[in-house]
Structures are given as structure tokens and as C-alpha cells.
Amino acid sequence: MQRSLISAHAATPSILRRYVFTTDHKVIGVQYFFLSLAAVLVGSFLSLLMRIQLVWPKVRIPFRGELKPEDYLALLTMHGTLMVFFVLSTVPQNGFGSYFLPLQLGASETSFPRLNMAGFWITLVSFFVLISAFFVPGGASLAGWTQYAPLSALAAAGPGQGMGTDLWLVSIGLFCLGSVMSAVNFIATTLRKRAPGMRLMRMPLTCWAWFVTAILILLAFSLLFVAAVMLLGDRHAGTSFFIPGGLIVSGRPVDHSGGSPLLWQHLFWFFGHPEVYIAVLPAMGVTSHLLSVFARKPVFGYRAMVGASIAIGALGFMVWGHHMFVSGMNPAAGFAFSTLTTAIAVPSAVKTFNWLGTIYGGRIRFATPMLFSAGFVSLFITGGLTGPLLAQPALDAYVHDTYFVVAHFHLIMAMAGLFAVFAATYFWFPKMFGRMMNERLGALHFWITLLGAYATFMPMHLLGLAGHPRRYSALTGVQYVAAMAPLQKFITVAAIITISGQIVFLVNLFWSLRKGPAADANPWHCTTLEWTLPSPTPAAGFGGREPVVTGSAYEYGDHGAVEDFVMQDAAPKTGASAL
Amino acid sequence: MSITSERVDVKHKPKLGGGGPGKIPYRRGYGGGGDDGDHGRPEDFFSSGQRLRRGRIGIAAGIVCVTALFIGLTVVYVARLGTPHWDEALHREVYGWKPLALPYGLLWVNSTLLVLSSVALELARRSMLEKSEFATMGIRPPRLKLDPPWLAITVVLGFGFLAGQLWVWNGFRSQGLFLRGNPSSSLFYLITGLHAAHLAGGLIVLLYTACGSWLRMRFESQRIAVEITSWYWHFVGVLWFGIFALLHFAKG
Numbered sequence: 001m002q003r004s005l006i007s008a009h010a011a012t013p014s015i016l017r018r019y020v021f022t023t024d025h026k027v028i029g030v031q032y033f034f035l036s037l038a039a040v041l042v043g044s045f046l047s048l049l050m051r052i053q054l055v056w057p058k059v060r061i062p063f064r065g066e067l068k069p070e071d072y073l074a075l076l077t078m079h080g081t082l083m084v085f086f087v088l089s090t091v092p093q094n095g096f097g098s099y100f101l102p103l104q105l106g107a108s109e110t111s112f113p114r115l116n117m118a119g120f121w122i123t124l125v126s127f128f129v130l131i132s133a134f135f136v137p138g139g140a141s142l143a144g145w146t147q148y149a150p151l152s153a154l155a156a157a158g159p160g161q162g163m164g165t166d167l168w169l170v171s172i173g174l175f176c177l178g179s180v181m182s183a184v185n186f187i188a189t190t191l192r193k194r195a196p197g198m199r200l201m202r203m204p205l206t207c208w209a210w211f212v213t214a215i216l217i218l219l220a221f222s223l224l225f226v227a228a229v230m231l232l233g234d235r236h237a238g239t240s241f242f243i244p245g246g247l248i249v250s251g252r253p254v255d256h257s258g259g260s261p262l263l264w265q266h267l268f269w270f271f272g273h274p275e276v277y278i279a280v281l282p283a284m285g286v287t288s289h290l291l292s293v294f295a296r297k298p299v300f301g302y303r304a305m306v307g308a309s310i311a312i313g314a315l316g317f318m319v320w321g322h323h324m325f326v327s328g329m330n331p332a333a334g335f336a337f338s339t340l341t342t343a344i345a346v347p348s349a350v351k352t353f354n355w356l357g358t359i360y361g362g363r364i365r366f367a368t369p370m371l372f373s374a375g376f377v378s379l380f381i382t383g384g385l386t387g388p389l390l391a392q393p394a395l396d397a398y399v400h401d402t403y404f405v406v407a408h409f410h411l412i413m414a415m416a417g418l419f420a421v422f423a424a425t426y427f428w429f430p431k432m433f434g435r436m437m438n439e440r441l442g443a444l445h446f447w448i449t450l451l452g453a454y455a456t457f458m459p460m461h462l463l464g465l466a467g468h469p470r471r472y473s474a475l476t477g478v479q480y481v482a483a484m485a486p487l488q489k490f491i492t493v494a495a496i497i498t499i500s501g502q503i504v505f506l507v508n509l510f511w512s513l514r515k516g517p518a519a520d521a522n523p524w525h526c527t528t529l530e531w532t533l534p535s536p537t538p539a540a541g542f543g544g545r546e547p548v549v550t551g552s553a554y555e556y557g558d559h560g561a562v563e564d565f566v567m568q569d570a571a572p573k574t575g576a577s578a579l
Numbered sequence: 580m581s582i583t584s585e586r587v588d589v590k591h592k593p594k595l596g597g598g599g600p601g602k603i604p605y606r607r608g609y610g611g612g613g614d615d616g617d618h619g620r621p622e623d624f625f626s627s628g629q630r631l632r633r634g635r636i637g638i639a640a641g642i643v644c645v646t647a648l649f650i651g652l653t654v655v656y657v658a659r660l661g662t663p664h665w666d667e668a669l670h671r672e673v674y675g676w677k678p679l680a681l682p683y684g685l686l687w688v689n690s691t692l693l694v695l696s697s698v699a700l701e702l703a704r705r706s707m708l709e710k711s712e713f714a715t716m717g718i719r720p721p722r723l724k725l726d727p728p729w730l731a732i733t734v735v736l737g738f739g740f741l742a743g744q745l746w747v748w749n750g751f752r753s754q755g756l757f758l759r760g761n762p763s764s765s766l767f768y769l770i771t772g773l774h775a776a777h778l779a780g781g782l783i784v785l786l787y788t789a790c791g792s793w794l795r796m797r798f799e800s801q802r803i804a805v806e807i808t809s810w811y812w813h814f815v816g817v818l819w820f821g822i823f824a825l826l827h828f829a830k831g
Contacts, residue, residue, distance in 0.1 A: 192632060238757070240765070246668065257664075
């Protein structure tokens with residue numbers, strides 16, 4: 001009686017409450033997804049402007065005119081910040097994680113729905129605060145996404161160093177808060193909301209990745225928060241944490257003394273290096289998951305994969321110094337950082353080996369998500385191989401401030417991370433929106449992006465080895481750089497083509513949202529729990545039903561049944577036939 | 580089987596409660612997620628035990644985060660204390676650290692207030708635990724003969740600590756020690772200030788919970804809030820003694 005009364009009068013909340021101010025983890029996941037989409041569009045546009053300024057400095061940009069050298073630095077800062085924070089730390093973790101972590105664990109809701117919602121709204125405010133820096137006097141900050149002091153600490157140091165840098169710091173402080181809230185929610189959800197039978201070692205590797213990443217966020221972002229507070233203190237409260245004595249800016253001596261610019265670098269990179277893994281661990285999780293699904297084989301070395309994720313996370317906190325080899329460092333410390341950094345190659349190699357082991361001998365289905373996952377492995381290897389090179393202080397001293405480093409981190413962090421995001425988008429789109437994306441356009445998008453990514457970033461290795469410094473819009477009076485102009489032009493053209501190619505993705509995304517063929521509940525024949533629900537996921541999730549998990553997440557292959565996979569909540573085989 | 584979001588209609592909502600603990604008032608919440616039965620929302624399938632356990636994990640994660648923050652600050656403090664910096668004018672390395680004369684009397688009073696508040700919170704927790712059995716049966720718990728408002732006492736003591744810290748900062752100000760100036764005073768204000776901010780966060784939650792009956796909070800929610808916040812509160816207390824020890828032993 002009571003029940004029928006409830007369902008008969010199921011009040012539908014207003015559109016605003018369902019899709020905007022909602023505590024529904026699914027809607028929050030989609031909100032994060034579109035926030036990151038906006039950020040990636042702005043960020044890519046900024047990188048295009050940078051590439052254009054590098055090779056055609058006289059070109060007039062509409063509404064802006066010719067770009068000045070300091071504009072290049074502002075573009076560089078905002079491109080890096082948007083991409084690192086609002087794309088790579090947002091969509092793989094909070095976007096897909098918010099949506100699919102509870103569902104894959106068999107829960108209809110996260111542990112702290114309101115905390116989840118608060119996290120998103122704070123992140124959104126943080127995004128707008130960052131973007132608003134373009135519209136204040138002086139424009140955006142010039143100090144790069146790393147905001148090295150004392151440039152970032154002194155308002156007189158450049159046009160964007162006043163209001164623009166304050167907005168940057170406030171934005172990142174807010175971002176820290178939002179991320180930590182979300183991470184607390186992820187940890188509690190993973191530990192408490194698993195369905196009966198979902199033991200930790202039965203979780204999909206995506207869930208493991210989100211869980212480990214949440215722990216990294218807790219430990220890393222708190223340090224960045226402190227650093228941002230201290231830098232704001234230096235800028236406005238007269239403290240001297242990061243400002244050394246004896247500085248003269250614009251002919252005027254600076255009224256600070258005794259601070260240490262190195263301290264900022266330590267604090268920043270103690271956050272900054274784990275940040276790399278915050279971006280790439282969820283991407284690794286998605287890749288492990290998808291390679292298994294599309295090779296129709298269990299993940300090779302599941303336990304090793306879990307161990308490698310944890311090892312990468314733990315080692316990630318011990319290697320921040322490799323970003324500071326050229327900042328002046330005790331050789332013993334340099335040796336320690338170098339050794340530990342090289343050690344990360346071990347769990348990374350375990351992962352790569354297991355990915356190859358997963359697809360080896362599989363009946364591979366080359367759907368778009370599989371293409372992008374394979375692309376991730378390719379880019380991860382290419383970008384990763386230069387990692388141990390850069391971990392050597394002697395080599396790093398030569399290439400650190402060159403395009404070599406740009407090539408390294410764009411391939412391994414930016415491109416590999418983005419490929420995993422694309423793979424996840426094509427893969428989960430049917431579950432999120434109830435429609436399939438176009439496979440033909442997906443394949444076209446993949447090939448444009450893969451070839452474009454390599455065409456853009458591989459030549460940068462050569463630029464770097466030839467000694468081309470990064471972070472400058474133009475180098476005047478330097479002869480040897482002129483010889484590299486054709487290569488720079490090639491990179492710019494490749495970047496324009498690659499970014500234009502993303503229109504294929506946008507068309508596919510928005511066309512499929514409205515017109516794509518309807519997806520059935522389990523179009524990819526997966527085993528995990530989110531695919532037991534209809535597509536798109538109903539608002540109530542499992543709707544009070546609690547799935548009971550009976551098997552691992554990767555039961556693919558011939559089981560003597562009609563299908564080549566066993567759902568995680570399938571009823572266990574009865575009798576002795578299993579023997 | 581249609582899966583729809585189960586939501587109680589406003590008009591058909593049975594009128595429950597008559598004031599006091601156990602009251603279930605109605606308030607429009609936000610759509611989508613669970614709301615633990617506060618504000619008149621259906622309670623989903625969360626038992627109070629589940630809510631307590633997930634809250635404890637959440638607060639433990641938060642404590643890990645705050646610990647990382649203060650470990651970072653401690654490292655900064657010790658590093659700054661031990662490293663000389665290059666003085667451009669003198670052309671040599673100098674140790675610019677001026678040791679602070681801590682107002683020990685006042686700091687010990689503050690520490691005592693914090694310890695007492697922790698004790699009071701523990702007593703509040705125990706008394707609420709005793710009453711919760713009545714509340715789950717929907718009975719107003721009998722008023723015991725001696726039942727001091729421990730939660731309110733905790734809040735008052737917490738505010739006492741904050742006031743004491745203000746007193747300490749004011750004392751430094753009158754000595755001419757400001758946030759700007761020597762690194763020892765900059766770091767002192769930074770560390771004690773961030774600690775006070777974190778303590779204030781816990782204090783706001785306790786204050787909200789103490790006013791819970793007027794804010795139409797269910798007794799069970801109040802109890803869980805106290806249980807969870809008590810972990811945080813004791814942590815902030817221990818943290819204070821860590822900071823006190825740091826300031827005392829690493830004076831420079």
C-alpha cells in the first residue's frame with residue numbers, strides 16, 4: 001500500500017534539480033565531462049594561438065591584433081593550467097569516476113552525494129575564476145602552470161602578474177578543495193559501497209585506478225593548497241616565503257628578503273609529480289579494462305596490475321626532485337631522485353607488459369574504444385621511453401629547458417591521457433546517453449588524432465636535442481635556431497590539422513547524442529555491473545536491487561556457454577559440472 | 580518492472596513527529612541523491628550503522644589530507660629554520676631566524692581548554708549513544724537527573740580556545756611581531772592560523788549539531804554527526820600539541 005502510494009505519486013523534481021543542482025552521481029559525472037570538454041576546447045585554441053605565434057609572429061588575430069611576447073607566456077600558462085587541472089585531472093577521475101565508480105561497484109549512489117555535488121560546483125567556480133584572468137587588467141598570469149617564484153610572487157614583475165596571478169592562485173586553491181572533497185567521496189564509496197561479493201580483488205581495474213588516484217589527490221593537493229596560501233601571503237601579506245633578498249624589479253628594489261624560490265619548487269613539485277599520476281592512473285585503468293573487453297580475454301596479471309598501480313602511486317611521491325635537477329641540487333639528492341625515478345619504469349613496464357599480454361592471442365574487436373586504447377599503449381611507450389633518459393641529471397641538464405621535455409610530457413601525459421579519455425567516451429557513451437556513437441567517424445577521428453599526435457610531438461624531440469629552448473615566443477639573434485624554422489612550421493601545421501580533426505569527434509558526439517542508434521543494455525558484451533542496467537542508466541541506478549557479485553570482472557573467453565563472457569553478477573554454476 | 584526514482588509526494592507525506600528528537604520535518608531537498616532522511620526525505624536503505632561507518636571513513640580520509648598539509652608545513656618550518664640564505668648586501672650567507680618568545684602561560688591555558696573540550700565531546704558522544712536507543716524507537720529520551728549539555732560545553736570551550744589564540748596573536752602584534760617580517764613569526768602565524776581555521780571548521784559542525792533540534796535535524800543524524808566530528812575534533816587537538824611541540828623544540 002505504502003509502496004504503491006509512493007510510486008503513483010513519484011514526484012518528478014524540476015529540470016533544474018534533476019540536471020543542474022543535483023546530487024546524482026551520474027549527472028555530476030556528465031557535468032564534469034562537459035566542463036572538461038569546454039576546458040579542452042579553450043586549451044586547444046590557446047595552443048593553436050601559441051603555435052601560430054611561433055611561426056607566423058606577424059599574423060593578426062581577430063579582436064586581438066598581433067600577439068606580443070608576453071601574450072605567449074599568458075597563453076602558455078593558461079593552456080597548461082586548463083589542460084593539466086581542468087582536463088587531465090578532471091575528466092578521467094571525476095568525470096568517468098563519478099559516473100561509473102558506484103555503478104561498477106554495484107551501488108546506486110556514492111557515499112557522500114552532497115560532497116560530490118559540492119566538489120563539482122567548486123571546480124566549476126574555480127574554472128570561471130581561472131578564465132576570468134583573461135579579462136582583467138594586465139591579462140592572465142605569465143608564470144607558467146608551475147608558477148615559479150619569485151616571478152609569481154611579485155605583482156610588478158609583468159603585466160599578468162597582478163590580478164591575473166591572484167586569480168590563478170584563488171582558482172587553484174578552490175580546485176584543491178573541490179578535488180579533495182571528491183577524493184574523500186571516492187575513497188568512502190570504494191570502501192563502503194561495494195555490492196555483496198565485490199571483494200577488493202574482484203573490482204574492475206578502473207575502480208582500483210580511481211581509488212589509488214583518490215588517495216594521491218588527498219596527499220598531493222593539500223600541499224599545493226598550502227603553497228598557494230603561502231604565495232598569496234607573499235603577494236599580499238608581506239611575508240617572504242619565496243622571495244629572496246636583493247631583487248630589483250623595474251628598477252626598484254623589492255622590499256622582501258630571506259625567502260627561498262626553491263621552497264616553492266619543492267612544494268609545487270611535491271604536488272606536481274603525483275599530479276602526473278593523478279592524470280594517468282585512471283587512464284591506465286581504463287586502458288587495462290578496455291583491452292580486456294575488446295581482446296575478449298581476462299586481464300593478464302590482474303594482481304600485478306593492482307600492485308603496479310599502488311607502486312606507481314607510492315613511488316610518485318618520492319621523485320619530485322627530478323623536475324629540479326637544473327635548479328641546483330645536492331648531487332646525493334640528485335642521485336636518489338634519479339634512481340627512484342628510474343625505478344618507476346619497473347611498475348610502468350609491468351603494466352605495459354601486461355597490456356601486451358592481455359591482447360596477445362585475443363580475438364580482438366577493433367571498435368573505436370579499442371583503437372584508442374591501443375593508441376594509449378603506443379603513446380605511453382613512446383612518451384615513456386624518454387622518461388628514464390630525462391631521469392639522468394647529466395642528460396636532463398642539457399635538454400631540460402628544451403622542446404625535448406615538451407615532447408616527453410605531451411606524449412605520455414597529454415596525448416596518452418587524452419586517448420584514454422576518448423576511449424572511455426566512445427566506450428561508455430551508450431551507457432551514459434543511451435545511444436551509440438558512429439564507428440566510421442570514430443575510426444576516422446582515431447587515425448587523424450594518432451597520426452597528428454605523432455606528427456606534432458615526435459619532431460619536438462629533434463628540436464630539443466638540437467637545443468631549441470622552450471617557453472619563448474621568438475629568439476632573436478640566435479643563429480642555430482633559424483635552421484629549425486621549417487620543423488617548427490611542420491609542427492604548427494600538424495597541430496592545426498590535429499586540432500581541426502577533433503571537429504570529427506565533436507560532430508560525432510553531438511550528432512550521436514540526438515540521432516545515434518539506440519544502444520541496448522550491453523553493446524560491448526562486458527561483464528561489469530554497469531552493463532546489467534538498461535541504457536541510458538535509469539535515474540535510480542540499481543533501483544533498490546542489490547546485485548550480488550559472484551565472479552571477477554574479467555571473465556572473458558570460452559566458458560562452454562553461448563556467450564564468451566560471464567557477467568559479474570551471474571548466478572554461480574550449480575552442481576559438479578564446473579569440475 | 581519500471582525503475583523510477585522513489586520519492587515521497589508532499590501532499591501524501593504522513594505527518595510525523597511532534598517536536599524534539601525523532602521529528603521528521605519536510606523540506607524540499609535537491610533532486611537525485613540520498614539525503615539520509617533529513618529534511619523529510621525518504622531514508623533510502625541506509626541504516627544508521629552504515630551511515631556511521633561511511634562517515635568514519637570519510638573523516639579518516641579528511642584527517643589523512645589535513646595531516647599531509649601539516650606535515651608539509653612542518654617540513655617547511657624545519658627547513659626554513661635550518662637553512663641560511665644569501666644576503667646580497669653582506670655578500671655572505673646569514674641565518675635570519677629570530678627565535679620567538681612563546682607566551683607559555685596563555686598557550687597552556689589554551690591547550691587545557693582544548694583537552695577539556697575533547698573530554699566534553701566524548702561525554703556528549705556517550706550520553707547521545709545512551710539516548711539513541713530511545714530515539715530509534717521514536718520515544719523522547721527521559722531526562723536524566725544529571726545531564727549537562729556536553730555538546731554546548733564543547734562548543735563553548737572550542738570558542739574559548741579560538742579566543743585564546745586571538746589573544747596570543749594580539750600579544751605578538753603588540754610586540755611588533757607581524758605576519759610580515761621575520762620568517763619565524765610568518766610561519767608562526769601561518770601554522771597556528773591554519774590550525775585555527777581547521778578547528779573552526781569542526782566547531783561550525785558542532786555548533787550546527789548542537790542547534791540541531793531547532794534546525795529540524797533528526798536525533799540519529801545529530802548523534803552520527805557528533806560521533807564523526809569527535810574523531811576530527813580529537814585529531815585537531817592532537818595536532819595542536821604537535822604544533823606546540825614543534826614551536827617549543829624547534830625555536831631556533
